[in-house]
Amino acid sequence: MNDNQVGLNNDRARYCGLLLLFSCGLVQAQDRVNFNIQVIEGPPCNINNGQAIEVNFGDDLLITRIDGVNYSKTIDYTLDCREAGNNAIRMQIQGLVASFDGNVLATVERPELGVAIKLANAMPMPVNGWLNLASSSTKPALTAVPVKAPNSVLQPGRFSAGATMLFEYQ
Structure with missing residues (x-):
């Protein structure tokens, strides 16, 4: 070598x-790093004292007059979020969406008929969408109104729709 x-x-x-x-x-x-995390739940909002919110359109709806304006009913409910303090709150209406309009709740019995939830300014509350509230003491005024699919012919009979009202702290 x-x-x-x-x-x-x-x-x-x-x-x-x-x-x-x-x-x-x-x-x-x-090296090992350990984290200790405590997750806490925010104070709850009390919606309608835990009771179901019902809107009854009655038995006198004429199918030729269902147009998304006629037969509008106020959604009567209570909301108590006093314990939220200064936390921002948002609201959602969760439910099945009508096949003909993303802002309308589907009815169980009739695919051509739905129920729209509207805000005080007549703007639709989007189904499964969020609405930011101005404060924890704000209770949005809501109305429900039957809506039919464009160019559809309704048959007489009963209908029902369901949804969940959700309030979330931000």
């Missing part, structure tokens, strides 16, 4: 030694 070969072998040995040194250093550099 000549001097050049010995020098080359020494360089390889140094290089391999450096690789082992760095590799070992990476493997040994670990």
Whole structure:
């Protein structure tokens, strides 16, 4: 073996030694970090004292007059979010969406008929969409109104729709 070969072998040995040194250093550099987290639930809003909210359109609806305006009924409910303090609150109406309009609740018996929930300004409350409230003491005025699919012909009979009213702290 000549001097050049010995020098080359020494360089390889140094290089391999450096690789082992760095590799070992990476493997040994670990530590355990523990987190202690406490999740708390915000104060609840009391919606209608825990009772179901019902809207009865009555028995006198003429199918030719159902147009999304006629037969509008106020949704009578109570809302108490006093314990929310300064927390922002948002509201959602969760339910099945009518196939003909994303802002209308589907009825169980009739796919061509639905129920729209409207805000005080007559704007639709989007089904499964969120509405940010101005404050925790704000109770949105809501109305419900029957709506038929465009160009549909309704048959007489009963109908029903259901939804869940949800309030969430932000």
